[in-house]
Amino acid sequence: MTGGSIVRAVLTGADGSILPCQFNPTTLTLAKSSHWQATPTRGAARQPRPQFVGTGPETLSAKLLFDSFDSLGGQGVPVSVAVNQLLEWTCVPTSAYNAATPQPPIVTFRWGTGVSFEGFLKSVNAQYTMFSPDGRPSRATADITLQRTPDDPRGTNPTSGGVSGRRSALVGDADSLASISYDSYGDPNLWRAIASINGIEDPRRVPVGTRLQIPPRSEAVALSSVGDGDV
Secondary structure, X not given: OOOOOOOXXXXXXXXXXXXXXXXXXXXXXXXXXXXXXXXXXXXXXXXXXXXXXXXXXXEEEEEEEEEHHHOHHHOOOOHHHHHHHHHHOOOOOHHHOOOOOOOOOOEEEEEOOOEEEEEEEEEEEEEEEEEOOOOOEEEEEEEEEEEEOOOOOOOOOOOOOOOOOOEEEEOOOOOOHHHHHHHHHOOHHHHHHHHHHOOOOOOOOOOOOOEXXXXXXXXXXXXXXXXXXXX
């Protein structure tokens, strides 16, 4: 390879954890399906006419390799730590147990400017293939599948009087805009969109019992890209 250093792929969780790929995948598989249903009819001469039912989810699959004998300048993530991180991303974090809709963190796979895929980690199949004399894993492969996070507007409660494509959330005792953003999108950093939509000037002072409008994720991403700050 010529023309600069190798760009490493990286997995980033909405919970703040990062897992750089020690070795870039040799292949990436993108898959999406459409569903058709064919009902047998007497009038069909050879085969029934299929009817389109809907589209299936988009997925990205990759095989990752971790090897403690050839880490990045000796700074690579230990094999067992890398595998455990992948497994943790399939589980609900402790901090989200009390959320209204607890769910595992959203994970983003990014490889330079060419590949970016955001979704939840649907499956992890890790296999340790080499061990050190004291039994520590020194090499492993991990087959992972990410399923794309849907970006379609969620339905609005017809009695709420909200804008189409938006839903609402009630602020609880332990809630913050960041926690509500995490519950709604799997990403706490989109809290600025919630603040903007609801005209909140000080995100630290939102009274308990306030009902907030929650914009669709695509709108939230656009709004949150403007301005800086922390909750």
